[in-house]
Every structure is written in C-alpha cells, then in structure tokens.
Amino acid sequence: MDAWRSGGWERVPRAQxxxxxxxxxxxxxxxxxxxxxxxxxxPELARGWLVPxxxxxxxxxxxxxxxxxxxxxxxxxxxxxxxxxLDGVLVxxxxxLTGGAESIMVALLPLxxxxxxxxxxxxxxxxxxxxxxxxxxxxxxxxSDPDVSLADRWLAGAWWTGFLVAAAVLxxxxxxxxxxxxxxxxxxxxxxxxxxEAFLEERDLRARLxxxxxxxxxxxxxxxxxxxxxxxxxxxxxxxxAAGRLRGPSQxxxxxxxxxxxxxxxxxxxxxADVAVTDGSPLGRVRERPVRLAELADAxxxxxxxxxxxxxxxxxxxxxxxxCDPQRLRRVLTNLVENAARHSGDAPVELxxxxxxxxxxxxxxxxxxxxxxxxxxxxxxxxxxMGERQGTAxxxxxxxxxxxxAMDGELTLSPRDGGGLVAHLNLPLPSP
Numbered sequence: 164m165d166a167w168r169s170g171g172w173e174r175v176p177r178a179q180x181x182x183x184x185x186x187x188x189x190x191x192x193x194x195x196x197x198x199x200x201x202x203x204x205x206p207e208l209a210r211g212w213l214v215p216x217x218x219x220x221x222x223x224x225x226x227x228x229x230x231x232x233x234x235x236x237x238x239x240x241x242x243x244x245x246x247x248x249l250d251g252v253l254v255x256x257x258x259x260l261t262g263g264a265e266s267i268m269v270a271l272l273p274l275x276x277x278x279x280x281x282x283x284x285x286x287x288x289x290x291x292x293x294x295x296x297x298x299x300x301x302x303x304x305x306x307s308d309p310d311v312s313l314a315d316r317w318l319a320g321a322w323w324t325g326f327l328v329a330a331a332v333l334x335x336x337x338x339x340x341x342x343x344x345x346x347x348x349x350x351x352x353x354x355x356x357x358x359x360e361a362f363l364e365e366r367d368l369r370a371r372l373x374x375x376x377x378x379x380x381x382x383x384x385x386x387x388x389x390x391x392x393x394x395x396x397x398x399x400x401x402x403x404x405a406a407g408r409l410r411g412p413s414q415x416x417x418x419x420x421x422x423x424x425x426x427x428x429x430x431x432x433x434x435x436a437d438v439a440v441t442d443g444s445p446l447g448r449v450r451e452r453p454v455r456l457a458e459l460a461d462a463x464x465x466x467x468x469x470x471x472x473x474x475x476x477x478x479x480x481x482x483x484x485x486x487c488d489p490q491r492l493r494r495v496l497t498n499l500v501e502n503a504a505r506h507s508g509d510a511p512v513e514l515x516x517x518x519x520x521x522x523x524x525x526x527x528x529x530x531x532x533x534x535x536x537x538x539x540x541x542x543x544x545x546x547x548x549m550g551e552r553q554g555t556a557x558x559x560x561x562x563x564x565x566x567x568x569a570m571d572g573e574l575t576l577s578p579r580d581g582g583g584l585v586a587h588l589n590l591p592l593p594s595p
Contacts, residue, residue, distance in 0.1 A: 247282065
C-alpha cells in the first residue's frame with residue numbers, strides 16, 4: 164500500500180501491486196474523460212484556452228490509458244511517486260487554464276492528495292497537500308479572470324490549501340487506524356494459531372495417554388482371559404488327585420499336566436509383569452526356547468480340555484523340534500482348539516503341526532457349524548462373540564489375531580469340506 168517510505172521515494176515492488184492499483188488507474192482515466200466531457204459540454208470553461216486544453220486532455224488520456232493497460236498486464240510503466248506527482252501537475256495546469264480561483268478542476272486536487280497520503284503515508288500526504296495548495300494559489304493568482312479581485316484569489320488559494328491539508332491529515336489518521344487494526348488482527352490471528360496448536364498438542368497428548376491406558380487395560384483383560392483355561396484345568400486335576408480318583412498312569416499324567424500348567428501360569432505372570440513395566444502391550448515379551456511339536460500338541464489338547472477320545476494330534480516330521488516362543492504359540496493354539504472343541508459337540512478335533520521350509524504350519528480342524536459367509540474377518544475383532552458365546556467378552560480370537568500378528572504370522576479361517584471350520588496358521592521360525 165506504500166509507495167514512499169521513510170521520507171524517500173521508492174518504486175513499489177511488483178509483488179505488492181494489487182487490485183487497488185488497477186482501481187486507481189481506472190479512476191485516473193475516468194477523471195480525464197470527465198474533464199474532456201466538461202470541455203465539450205461547456206467550452207466556455209476553457210477561458211479562451213480551448214486548443215491547449217484539448218491537446219492537454221488528449222495527451223493525458225493517452226498517458227492514463229497506457230498506465231491502465233500496464234496495470235492490467237501486471238506491469239508498472241512508471242514509479243508510483245512519478246505518476247502521482249504528474250497527476251498533480253496536470254491538474255494544476257488545468258486549474259490555471261480554466262479560471263484559476265473559479266476553476267472547477269480544483270475538485271480533482273483532493274484525489275491527488277488522497278493518493279499521495281495513502282501511498283506515501285501521513286508525512287508525504289501533508290507535504291503533497293501543501294505543495295498542491297501552493298501550486299493552486301499560484302494558479303489562482305495568475306490564471307483567474309480579471310474581474311476576480313486579488314483578495315479573492317488569495318482567499319481561494321488559502322481555502323483550498325487548508326482543505327487539502329485537512330484531507331491529508333484525515334487520510335493519514337485513517338491509514339494509521341487501519342494499520343493498527345491490521346496489526347491487532349495479525350496479533351489476534353497469531354494468538355489464535357498458537358492456542359490452536361496448543362490445543363492440538365494437548366489433544367494428541369491426551370489421545371496418547373488414553374491409548375496407553377487402553378493398551379494396559381487390554382493387557383490385563385487378555386491375561387485374565389488366558390488364566391481361565393489353566394486355572395480350570397488345575398482345579399479339576401487337583402480335585403481328582405485330592406479325592407484319590409487317579410491311580411497309576413492317570414496319576415502320572417495328571418502330575419505332568421500340573422507341572423505344565425505351572426510353567427504356563429508362570430509365563431502368563433511374566434506377561435502380566437511386562438504389561439506393568441513396559442509399554443502396556445497385552446502380548447508380553449518374546450521368550451524363545453526349543454519345543455517338541457508332539458509335546459506341544461499334547462499340551463495344547465490337554466490345556467483345552469479335549470477328551471482323549473476326541474483328540475487327533477499330528478506332528479511331522481516325527482520328533483521335530485522348533486525354536487519359538489512356546490507361551491505365545493500355546494496361547495494361540497489353545498484358543499483355537501478351545502473354540503473348535505466348544506462348537507464341535509462330540510466330534511473329533513484335529514490339531515496338525517508341520518515343519519515346512521523354516522516355517523511352522525498348524526491347522527485346527529473341527530466339525531462344528533462353521534462361520535456364516537463373510538464373517539471370517541469379523542469374528543477376530545475385539546469384543547465379537549457369535550453363536551452360543553454371544554454376550555461374552557469376545558476376546559479369544561482377538562487375542563489369537565494379535566498374537567499371530569506379533570509373531571509375523573498369518574491366520575486364515577475357511578470352511579471345511581463336509582462341514583466345519585479350518586483354522587490355518589502359518590508362522591515364520593527364527594533362524595537357528
């Protein structure tokens with residue numbers, strides 16, 4: 164908005180020219196055309212200087228149109244200070260040629276002063292008003308009709324000088340008010356932006372805290388869910404042993420199961436400790452050790468409470484040993500076998516473990532009702548329970564999905580030929 168700064172005349176950078184500059188160029192053209200029309204309608208205004216005024220109007224029209232075309236094309240043909248000063252000179256010449264103190268062209272001088280005050284600031288505007296007023300006074304004294312007294316000529320010059328200075332002062336005040344409002348608006352926007360950024364940071368922090376709290380809560384729920392199976396088995400085994408209902412091989416099997424459940428519970432407690440001291444992951448830390456596939460299959464079927472008559476354990480190759488996290492793997496397989504046994508009635512439950520090219524391929528096959536079409540991905544979501552399990556926590560298959568993802572494995576659920584469901588698990592094994 165400023166063409167002149169700090170008492171110096173500076174060319175306005177191209178990037179700062181706006182629609183206001185084009186508007187000023189349009190007003191300049193309109194003013195020149197208005198002067199020409201006034202001379203056409205009232206030739207007596209020329210006071211005998213019609214030809215020089217006509218030449219002046221034509222030349223000024225060409226000059227005004229050239230500036231307008233330049234602005235429309237985004238080019239500034241002359242510096243802003245030069246065009247404003249030239250406008251003032253042309254108006255003063257027109258005033259001198261059209262009656263001096265009685266010239267109607269003096270009405271254009273306030274436009275020149277306003278432009279100078281807006282472009283150059285309060286000081287430049289007042290200086291321009293004084294210069295324009297002095298120029299008009301000279302024109303009024305020298306160019307007025309003989310019947311106008313010298314006192315009236317000086318009075319007209321003083322009047323318009325004061326008017327122009329007052330206009331410049333008023334415009335300067337308005338410009339300063341506008342600049343203060345713009346500064347206050349900029350400060351308000353900066354404060355609003357800072358408050359918005361602070362709000363976003365606070366919201367993100369709150370979201371992270373809630374996510375961490377939810378992760379810890381999920382971890383506790385997972386561990387509590389996983390305690391259910393070994394605790395139920397321990398309760399049944401200890402009750403049978405205490406009542407003396409187990410003898411010989413059955414007692415030895417029960418004792419072995421008690422030891423396995425104790426190890427499993429210890430691992431679960433370690434997972435619970437991980438939840439308390441780490442990032443709240445419900446899966447715990449990885450603890451790898453060698454595991455025999457055949458023993459893992461029997462332990463899973465025992466932990467899931469599958470009766471011996473319904474078990475179909477398979478492990479290939481015979482005597483295969485893999486290095487993995489048995490606690491995580493057992494949790495996955497136990498959940499899958501439990502689901503299969505629960506939905507299969509009295510039908511057998513098959514647990515097939517195979518070692519293939521550095522990967523463990525496990526399948527749990529049942530003869531239950533299977534899943535409705537399109538529900539294979541839904542049933543593993545947290546809180547989803549279907550069939551007779553509706554209304555329960557719905558954590559089993561969600562835990563399985565989370566554990567499989569943590570082990571970089573893949574789990575697919577698909578219908579089984581002849582009825583039932585096949586849970587296919589494919590897990591990478593760590594390098595020896």
